[in-house]
Amino acid sequence: MRQKLMLALTGIAGLLLVRNLYVILLVLPDEEHQNAAYRIMFFHVPDAWTAFLCFFGALAGSVLYLAKNDLRYDGFAASITEVGLVFGAANLATGMIWGRVIWGVWWAWDVRLTTMLVGWLIYAGYLMLRRAIEEPTERAKMSAVVSIFAFADVPIIFFSIRWWRHQQHPEPATLPPEWWAALFANWIPLLLLAGIFLMIRMEQERMQRQLDGLRRTVHAF
Amino acid sequence: MDTRNFTFLCYGLMAAWLILCGYVATLAGRERRLKREVERLRTLVEDRERTG
Numbered sequence: 001m002r003q004k005l006m007l008a009l010t011g012i013a014g015l016l017l018v019r020n021l022y023v024i025l026l027v028l029p030d031e032e033h034q035n036a037a038y039r040i041m042f043f044h045v046p047d048a049w050t051a052f053l054c055f056f057g058a059l060a061g062s063v064l065y066l067a068k069n070d071l072r073y074d075g076f077a078a079s080i081t082e083v084g085l086v087f088g089a090a091n092l093a094t095g096m097i098w099g100r101v102i103w104g105v106w107w108a109w110d111v112r113l114t115t116m117l118v119g120w121l122i123y124a125g126y127l128m129l130r131r132a133i134e135e136p137t138e139r140a141k142m143s144a145v146v147s148i149f150a151f152a153d154v155p156i157i158f159f160s161i162r163w164w165r166h167q168q169h170p171e172p173a174t175l176p177p178e179w180w181a182a183l184f185a186n187w188i189p190l191l192l193l194a195g196i197f198l199m200i201r202m203e204q205e206r207m208q209r210q211l212d213g214l215r216r217t218v219h220a221f
Numbered sequence: 222m223d224t225r226n227f228t229f230l231c232y233g234l235m236a237a238w239l240i241l242c243g244y245v246a247t248l249a250g251r252e253r254r255l256k257r258e259v260e261r262l263r264t265l266v267e268d269r270e271r272t273g
Contacts, residue, residue: 035226040233047237086244093236101229193241200248207255214262221269 002203006196013192020186028182040098041179045172046187047091048116050194052154054084055123059151062144074140075205077147078130081123083197087190088120103168111160112169119153126150136212 024042031038061077064070095113096106107113126146133139156163161171175183 036230037226037233039230043234043237086240090237090240093240094233097229097233097236101226197244197248200252204248204251204255207252207259211255211259211262214259214266217266218262218269221266 002199006199009192009196013189013196016185016189016192020182020189023182024186028178034102037098037101040094042182042186043190044091044094044098045183046190047087047094049187050190051084051088051091052158053191054080054087054194055119055151055154058084058123058147062147065140065144066148069137071136071140071209074136074144075202075209077144078127079198079201079205081126081147082201083194085120085123085127086197087194088116088123092116092120108168110168111164112157115153115157115160119150119157122146122150122153136209 020042024039028039030036057080058077061073061080065073065077095116099108099113100106126143129146130139130143133142161169
């Protein structure tokens, strides 16, 4: 049942992506100053939204773990953080490529880019911390605290464009309506993919808990 | 389309998809490893239960 659902979601995501690529590459006209390169934005921005949503999910999972002491919430937080990091990496990589062609540099140390990179590194640190602690409940508690603190960076990334006005990064609010429509249309398949990754990852967390239990049994003999 | 900008557009799309495909490969590898390890420990526990 789970596999059928994942296959169905993958199929829908694939079809939507093909349709969106057609619109992005062949229907929308070139931008006056950026020509074709502006189309990177239709993956760059939804990647960021997906990553933010995942980090919010990680915050919720971490708070729920601390409130209810249920390791399933910790597994959810770990899984969704990893998925968020993947979309965050895609956001950073596509942003760098766009920056190279538009600004002439791979990286600019403005607030939006820097806070996104810092956020990505903090969440990568969260996953490294999890590998460093063997005892599951201690690992869950420490990671939950780190995840809650890490989320403080997300609103700073999101509002940085309004709070620091002298940045290089363009302001998305100034986009034409048909670009917004394409951005949201391309967000749907990326969200579906994130959901599929999350389902796979949570199943792996369940297997990891089973593995921890088996290891304890082996040591008890 | 401007050729240079189009090239960078291709790089951008490739980077986005390579990262996602790389993650899928990582997930698949991890799943295989976990299944193998669970199976190995199950056999070990069963063996010890039989002998102990």
